[in-house]
Amino acid sequence: MKKLNIAVVYGGISTEHMISRASANTIISNLSDEKYNIIPIYINKEGSWIMYDNYKSDLKDWQWEKIGSDVSLSVNQTQKGLLRLILDKAKLISIDAIFPVLHGINGEDGTIQGLFEISGIPYVGCGVLTSAVCMDKSFTKIIAQNAGIEQANYISFNEHEYKTNSEEILKLIKKELGYPCFIKPANSGSSIGIKKANNKKDLIAGIDLALNHDKKIIIEKAIIGREFECAVLGDALSGEINVSGVGELKHESDFYSYDAKYMDKTSHTIIPADISQDIIDQIKNYSAMIFKIFDCSGLARVDFFVEDETNKVIFNEINTMPGFTSISMYPKLWENEGIGLEILLDKLIDLALKKAYSKEQKIWKIEQ
Numbered sequence: 001m002k003k004l005n006i007a008v009v010y011g012g013i014s015t016e017h018m019i020s021r022a023s024a025n026t027i028i029s030n031l032s033d034e035k036y037n038i039i040p041i042y043i044n045k046e047g048s049w050i051m052y053d054n055y056k057s058d059l060k061d062w063q064w065e066k067i068g069s070d071v072s073l074s075v076n077q078t079q080k081g082l083l084r085l086i087l088d089k090a091k092l093i094s095i096d097a098i099f100p101v102l103h104g105i106n107g108e109d110g111t112i113q114g115l116f117e118i119s120g121i122p123y124v125g126c127g128v129l130t131s132a133v134c135m136d137k138s139f140t141k142i143i144a145q146n147a148g149i150e151q152a153n154y155i156s157f158n159e160h161e162y163k164t165n166s167e168e169i170l171k172l173i174k175k176e177l178g179y180p181c182f183i184k185p186a187n188s189g190s191s192i193g194i195k196k197a198n199n200k201k202d203l204i205a206g207i208d209l210a211l212n213h214d215k216k217i218i219i220e221k222a223i224i225g226r227e228f229e230c231a232v233l234g235d236a237l238s239g240e241i242n243v244s245g246v247g248e249l250k251h252e253s254d255f256y257s258y259d260a261k262y263m264d265k266t267s268h269t270i271i272p273a274d275i276s277q278d279i280i281d282q283i284k285n286y287s288a289m290i291f292k293i294f295d296c297s298g299l300a301r302v303d304f305f306v307e308d309e310t311n312k313v314i315f316n317e318i319n320t321m322p323g324f325t326s327i328s329m330y331p332k333l334w335e336n337e338g339i340g341l342e343i344l345l346d347k348l349i350d351l352a353l354k355k356a357y358s359k360e361q362k363i364w365k366i367e368q
Contacts, residue, residue, distance in 0.1 A: 004096040006036045011043040014104030015192045023324035024101045030341040077120035097352050098123040108321040109135040122356035124348045125298040126320040134320045137218045138186045144315055147293050151315045153221040159211050173219050180222040183207055185214035223314055225307040230287040231333040235297040243284045244333040248273040269329055271336045282313045298351050301330045
């Protein structure tokens with residue numbers, strides 16, 4: 001059986017650059033050498049695309065910028081691949097599928113997915129529109145609200161609105177949400193730029209912090225409860241939706257911040273979650289519903305709170321390119337279902353190829 005050429009694209013210019021590199025380490029190390037020719041493409045913090053042949057021995061050393069060669073994605077759909085630039089010559093490297101291990105801005109917000117669409121190369125994960133609306137928390141909330149999904153009360157506004165009407169907005173937040181509340185950039189991941197506010201001073205500081213990361217922000221009423229996550233695999237438009245069991249996040253910090261996720265050794269996950277079967281079923285049903293509502297494909301991790309006082313399941317957010325680090329919940333949830341990482345990666349690549357083939361067939365029929 002002919003090996004597939006799989007380009008693993010990672011790094012990027014977002015604040016989640018280092019997390020992307022850690023996720024890529026895991027994925028590249030677990031892709032089958034027997035099935036794939038693995039072609040890692042590193043996007044540095046300046047946005048340059050770099051390829052290096054001897055990645056096996058140097059994947060963690062990161063000297064690529066010194067010894068790698070520049071590549072770019074061909075947008076000519078008759079030449080589906082990468083153009084490798086060596087001196088004054090360009091060599092085409094054929095690519096069967098792309099695995100974008102990119103988190104945050106320009107990675108999972110629909111922008112690079114648009115580039116892949118133009119190239120005509122199949123890629124793992126959600127499409128342009130789904131990636132964009134799931135990355136933007138304000139649009140996620142509007143769609144979830146329209147679908148009748150329980151979520152925390154919130155207020156959304158942009159930088160211009162805040163600068164021209166800050167006192168009225170601060171009064172509205174206190175009236176509608178109260179304290180404590182959470183301030184979040186609308187477009188950010190890994191809890192970067194998020195702050196909990198217990199008073200007006202905290203709130204103003206949190207808004208200033210969030211506006212450093214995005215021009216639009218979300219303020220949410222704090223939910224006092226436990227945090228759970230569920231993994232989904234499949235393609236909503238084809239009707240293939242597979243839902244994992246449920247895992248719980250445990251941490252000692254005020255909330256699951258960047259430091260709590262990646263620095264605090266006391267933070268951990270419990271899989272399967274120790275909670276009633278009724279709540280597990282609700283979380284799984286909600287996860288499948290949300291995956292379908294947002295037209296997700298490939299993978300997504302759906303996050304929830306379970307409120308202490310009421311036991312209500314409350315939707316928090318959806319992540320269309322969850323982490324694959326050593327502590328990440330998404331692969332661990334599937335491992336608990338008996339699907340190891342190598343098989344999981346095979347399934348994701350297979351879903352990408354099926355989705356692209358289905359799209360090509362529809363185009364062919366229209367042209368006929």
